[in-house]
Amino acid sequence: MTGQRIADSALRGMRRGERTNRRALIFDILMYGAIALALVSLLALIIQTVVKGAPDLSLQFFLNFPSRINPANSGAQSAIVGTLYLMLLTAVFVIPVGIATALYLEEYADKTRWWNRMIEVNIQNLAAVPSVVYGILGLAFIVRGPLGLGPVLLAGGLTLGLLVLPVVIIVARESIRAVPPSIREGALALGATKWQMVSRQVLPGARAGMVTGIILSLSRAIGETAPLLVIGAASSPRFNPSGLGDAFTALPIQIFSWTQDPNPVFVNQAATASIVLLGILLAMNGVAIVMRNRYEQRW
Amino acid sequence: MVLGVSLTACGGSSSSGGGNLSGSIRVDGSSTVFPLAQAAAESFNQDQGGVKIAVGESGTGGGFQKFCAGETDISDASREISPEEVAACKKAGITYQQVQVANDGIAVVANPALGVDCLTTDQLKQIWNKGSQINSLSQLDPKFSTTKLSLFGPGTDSGTFDFFTEKINGEKGVTRESYQASEDDNQLVTGVEGDKGGFGYFGYSYAEAAGSKLTIVGVDSGKGCIKPTVATVQDGTYAPLARPLFMYVNEKSMAKPQVAAFLTSAVDNAISIAGTAKLVPMTDAQLATAKTQLATAEKNAK
Numbered sequence: 001m002t003g004q005r006i007a008d009s010a011l012r013g014m015r016r017g018e019r020t021n022r023r024a025l026i027f028d029i030l031m032y033g034a035i036a037l038a039l040v041s042l043l044a045l046i047i048q049t050v051v052k053g054a055p056d057l058s059l060q061f062f063l064n065f066p067s068r069i070n071p072a073n074s075g076a077q078s079a080i081v082g083t084l085y086l087m088l089l090t091a092v093f094v095i096p097v098g099i100a101t102a103l104y105l106e107e108y109a110d111k112t113r114w115w116n117r118m119i120e121v122n123i124q125n126l127a128a129v130p131s132v133v134y135g136i137l138g139l140a141f142i143v144r145g146p147l148g149l150g151p152v153l154l155a156g157g158l159t160l161g162l163l164v165l166p167v168v169i170i171v172a173r174e175s176i177r178a179v180p181p182s183i184r185e186g187a188l189a190l191g192a193t194k195w196q197m198v199s200r201q202v203l204p205g206a207r208a209g210m211v212t213g214i215i216l217s218l219s220r221a222i223g224e225t226a227p228l229l230v231i232g233a234a235s236s237p238r239f240n241p242s243g244l245g246d247a248f249t250a251l252p253i254q255i256f257s258w259t260q261d262p263n264p265v266f267v268n269q270a271a272t273a274s275i276v277l278l279g280i281l282l283a284m285n286g287v288a289i290v291m292r293n294r295y296e297q298r299w
Numbered sequence: 300m301v302l303g304v305s306l307t308a309c310g311g312s313s314s315s316g317g318g319n320l321s322g323s324i325r326v327d328g329s330s331t332v333f334p335l336a337q338a339a340a341e342s343f344n345q346d347q348g349g350v351k352i353a354v355g356e357s358g359t360g361g362g363f364q365k366f367c368a369g370e371t372d373i374s375d376a377s378r379e380i381s382p383e384e385v386a387a388c389k390k391a392g393i394t395y396q397q398v399q400v401a402n403d404g405i406a407v408v409a410n411p412a413l414g415v416d417c418l419t420t421d422q423l424k425q426i427w428n429k430g431s432q433i434n435s436l437s438q439l440d441p442k443f444s445t446t447k448l449s450l451f452g453p454g455t456d457s458g459t460f461d462f463f464t465e466k467i468n469g470e471k472g473v474t475r476e477s478y479q480a481s482e483d484d485n486q487l488v489t490g491v492e493g494d495k496g497g498f499g500y501f502g503y504s505y506a507e508a509a510g511s512k513l514t515i516v517g518v519d520s521g522k523g524c525i526k527p528t529v530a531t532v533q534d535g536t537y538a539p540l541a542r543p544l545f546m547y548v549n550e551k552s553m554a555k556p557q558v559a560a561f562l563t564s565a566v567d568n569a570i571s572i573a574g575t576a577k578l579v580p581m582t583d584a585q586l587a588t589a590k591t592q593l594a595t596a597e598k599n600a601k
Contacts, residue, residue, distance in 0.1 A: 259483065
């Protein structure tokens, strides 16, 4: 009787086991399938881009300006220079503001005050706002409206800066929070002022995370098309911006403009410019990895 | 002008930095006129390397918005300025002059497998009008193919869309919704080319560039079947789908020497530039009118 029951329950268990095994197998297949789908489509995209764009990838492509009259000698100098300038401007704007905000919120702000909580919630929300909305903000507030800069390089840099600022603040806060309280208490116990504690202990300790986060944010900024289109970047200019008040373009805008062109030569050059943009992004991610390894702290 | 430029060139200035003009010019507007404006800027820069010409392509409507806000010197347009835009410019105190720079035609195209050679404007309207239930050409005429149509057309932001819907469906913006829309004309070409029932419309230059991969369908507006060609687009016999292209210049900007020189050069070279930009050039008569319009703009410059 008992033996029978045990056998029964064992059998049921086995069946259940079989079922779970089968489910686990299906789940495994689905998961690997999802990964394969993502990787294969990424690979297909990269291969297609390289096949189409590699033949035009030469020194000339970096040195020449886009040309309608002589499409074969077209290049992306103005777009590459514009992208580098934009990156620089965004960094100059976002690094001090982002880190200072993060330090304030983590080290100085009184979290029981409603305005500090409101700032925190808003920063979280702003990080999820689509980039085109920042473009509209830039158009209404920076290009026109109160600042009225016009569609110039400075306006582009500030708009991209606003776009990545919430992410930079969030990343910087995470890194500051990762510095253990014991370090802070130790510094204070040894008689350091709050500022000495923050500047000599917390900031160096949070450096690795901050630098990585900032570089990744900057690479997001230079890949953006929508906000720059909205604020009115030029298409295929044959000059580099020589100051903050000059018209500008960037690689994503150049790629966008070229892919829309009926001339197939330009469509291929769009692929070439994509390779250059990918190269810049990979290089930046590489720098981020090196920085993180170099400055990483173990407590 | 031409003489002055050649003298400068003889004066030994470098190839890129020639000319004595400087400053910047802002041009924005129609993406149809964009290649032309870009080619004009490039050829102008060959003589006047010091002038920075930023050309944008935010569409005819988007261009006029900026133009009437005083943000641009020249607005590219694939249609005449609309009454609302006239009002906006007037309100901002912006006076302007219209100058024709080229012609453009909209081609109706089909996949060669459909075997269609000519359609009347009525038939086109039946296909493209709001609420259309036409899914194969045989519904229009039993002698046509029964292949299921896949329709392609430009997105609602493009001047081509505005122009086609106005001329064929009778009202700007009125269209059937069941078609694949793209702002990228290459996608439209690929779409029509890749589907046995592919059928659509887009700029004549795109259709011409696609060559034999597409059939360019003739359009009959009551005077017999007419295919778009350079001649029929220029003289407007390819009715109703041929149109002139314009640059509108802010008369205040015309007072800046670089803007006046650029526009003069664009008009003087309009015929060859239109070829570079894959648009249909102006006739001699149109060119003469354009020069008169330019002279008026220079006279009114302030």
